[in-house]
Amino acid sequence: NTNYSAAPQVQEDVNATESPVFTSVDNTSFDFGFSDTFLVMTTGNPSSVAITMSGEPAGVTLIDNGNGTAALNYDGTTSPGVYTITFFGANGVLPNGTQTFTLTIRNGPAVSTVNSLPDTGNGSVSENENISTTLGITQIMVEFDRDVYDAGASDPDSVTNPANYLLVRSATGTFSTASCSGGLVAPDVQISVDSVTYDNGGGSGPFVATLNVNSGLPLNIAGFYRLFVCGTTSIVDAGNPLLALAGNGVTPGTDFTRNFRIAAPITGGGGGGGGSSSTTTTTALTGLLIPVTGFAPSQMTELPAQPIEKEYAKSELTLKIPSLGVNLPIVGVKLDENGWDVTWLGNNAGYLEGSAYPTWNGNSILTSHVTDPNGKPGPFAYVNELRDGDKVYIHNDGFIYVYEVRESSLISPRSIKTLFKSEEDAWLTLVTCENFNEKTNTFTHRRVIRAVLISVIPEK
Structure with missing residues (x-):
């Protein structure tokens, strides 16, 4: 039929509608005390998915960006823990999208x-x-x-x-x-x-x-x-x-x-808790001077004979300071109304009566000469070189009591209260003279080294 002509072809663009689907992962974590954000994402047609949530803890909010995404915001205040939130997405096409979301608020390491x-x-x-x-x-x-x-x-x-x-x-x-x-x-x-x-x-x-x-x-x-x-x-x-x-x-x-x-101490007499010796109160020592533990340097000093009543008590204890080459028997020095007479200590370390017995709890005080009667360096001539962390040892009955230096100071000869500082733990105080004044022929200060008991080990 010559009067027939083909109908015009009409093509329409048809976009199929899609209900919302959440595409972002279903969990995140925030650090307690730090504000943070997480991007919630969806797909769908129309793409302008409205996103809401429920079950969120205080301090967590959601801002819908109007383009199928939303910002999950944390202000840093929500307590650490694990929280379950539900996200909802709606774009007019059913069914609405949902996602069960796990939010972890991390605390600091534990x-x-x-x-x-x-x-x-x-x-x-x-x-x-x-x-x-x-x-x-x-x-x-x-x-x-x-x-x-x-x-x-x-x-x-x-x-x-x-x-x-x-x-x-x-x-x-x-x-x-x-x-x-x-x-x-x-x-x-x-x-x-x-x-x-x-x-x-x-x-x-x-x-x-x-x-x-x-x-x-x-x-x-x-x-x-x-x-x-x-x-x-x-x-x-x-x-x-x-x-x-x-x-x-x-x-x-x-x-x-x-x-x-x-x-349970290692031995009955020490170990930082095996016993506590009787000590003299600082009140009873008031007025006494710290003993003079040195003779005039570079000159001879003639000593009188040691009276029987001032003899030193022997012990089985030995003081060793390897870094200074010190290896001395420890003897007991009596306390009388005039203090302690250490004139005849020689190559010994003197335990001052009234302080805690060495290796026991309390403040044990040992002294020795800084210069000997010949005017030469004595056993304690170089204790002022001891520093924090250095070790001092007392050997007793097959055990070595290890003390670690914690303090070194200069004090006045009258600072008896400072020297006899009360301690509950096992401390060892070494004291000797320092700073000789040639005009007065006296030592003006006392060097004090304080060390604390840190271990007890068997003799090898």
Whole structure:
């Protein structure tokens, strides 16, 4: 039919409608104390999916961007924990989209367990555990619940920095030291954390810091111990170095503490808790001078015969300071109304009556001459060279009592109260003369070295 012509072809663009589907992952985590955001995403046609939520905790809000995405915002205040939120998406096409979403608010790292080498026998050092002196701990292992920051021993936030741990001892169980940031508070005694190694299991755990303590010597002095793992100064999260250790399990930037007791001294007479000798009160010593423990240098001094009533009491104790070449028998020096007469000490160390008996709890005071009667250097001529961390040893009955120097100072000869400072723990004080005045022919000061008992080991 010549009158027939083909109908025009009409093509229409037809976009099929699609109900909303959430395409972003169904979980995220935020760090407690730090504001953060997560992008919620959907697909659908129309693409302008309206997104809402329910079940959110306080501090978490959602802002719909009007383009099928929304910002899940965290203001940093929501408490750590795991929360379940439901997202809803609507674009006019049913069914509406839903997604069950898991939100984790991460706290700072926490300590999960503490153990020791040697092991206490139960795989951990539990809170207030009693440990025998015979165990002889030399290492403490701290396991964290996740990876922590390790940048070497010199970094202030590193898990391997020994300064991020504090180990203290109390003779009574009442601690004065409250935190890492506050530092050691007397009369607590600090036990050295010498070095720290860290193993994170290749990133998957376990996350264990190993503390080498007490100069490698057995931790066997009877007393109460407290280990601080520092969040206040501080150990931090590996992924977020601003997120500090939540030592108390609740708040980042707090210390973890573990208390334990070492009981039963190695010997009946010492070990930092085997006995306490009677000591004279500083009130009774008022008016006495610290004894003169030196003769005029570079000249001879003739000594009178030693009276019987001033003879020194012999003992089985020996004082050794290897770094100074000191090896002296210890003798007892009587106290009378005039004080202590140490004129005839010679090559001995004199234990001053009225102080604690050496190796026992309290403040034990030993003295020896800085110059001898021949005007030459005496046994204590170089004790002023001792520094913090140096070791002083008392040998007694097959055991070596190891003291570590903590203080060196100059005091007046009249500072008897300072010399006889009362101590609950086992301290050793070395005292001798210093600064000879040729015009007055006297020593103007006394050198005082204070060391604390850190271990008792058998003689080899």
